[in-house]
Amino acid sequence: MDIHLDTLLKLPNATVESCVQQDHEAYLKLRLLNEDASCPQCEQLSSELHQNRPILLRDLSIFGQATYLKVPRRQFYCHNCQCYFTESLSFMNEGRQYTRRYEEHIYQQVQLSSMEQVSRVERLSFDRIQGIFKYQYAQKKLPGGQELNGLGLMKSANGKGTKTLSQLSETLRLEN
Numbered sequence: 001m002d003i004h005l006d007t008l009l010k011l012p013n014a015t016v017e018s019c020v021q022q023d024h025e026a027y028l029k030l031r032l033l034n035e036d037a038s039c040p041q042c043e044q045l046s047s048e049l050h051q052n053r054p055i056l057l058r059d060l061s062i063f064g065q066a067t068y069l070k071v072p073r074r075q076f077y078c079h080n081c082q083c084y085f086t087e088s089l090s091f092m093n094e095g096r097q098y099t100r101r102y103e104e105h106i107y108q109q110v111q112l113s114s115m116e117q118v119s120r121v122e123r124l125s126f127d128r129i130q131g132i133f134k135y136q137y138a139q140k141k142l143p144g145g146q147e148l149n150g151l152g153l154m155k156s157a158n159g160k161g162t163k164t165l166s167q168l169s170e171t172l173r174l175e176n
């Protein structure tokens with residue numbers, strides 16, 4: 001749609017087709033520029049589009065407005081494997097309702113303030129914020145059960161007396 005908007009969007013192979021504003025929220029409809037996708041099993045490229053079921057992903061806010069992306073979810077057919085596969089997108093994890101960068105942002109914001117505060121600012125329920133935080137926490141855990149950066153950050157936050165984070169890391173420890 002607009003080259004400047006695409007530049008700001010900063011997502012590979014994606015262009016903004018339209019932009020709608022509604023109740024202090026912005027909805028950006030994306031179009032993917034790549035015509036084929038590689039099969040996760042044999043890695044061969046397929047351009048045989050089977051179906052497209054767009055999804056809505058929450059992304060980082062634009063100019064203080066909660067922002068959602070309408071992203072095509074395309075299914076292709078692989079002749080080699082004789083099966084259908086869903087295109088993998090580098091900016092989202094399978095099955096999530098948020099972009100990776102948004103989840104990363106929430107994870108960092110929670111560590112700087114609290115889940116309650118982030119929930120208010122982002123106008124997302126506490127449960128959703130907690131869900132994102134836990135998901136990110138699990139993602140950051142390195143294979144082999146090694147501890148991650150996040151815990152270190154949480155510990156230093158505890159040191160500063162952030163009660164919520166202290167309770168949270170306790171909860172996470174218990175659950176893992």
Ligand SMILES: [Zn+2]
Nearest residue numbers: 039042078081
């Ligand atoms: Zn294949």
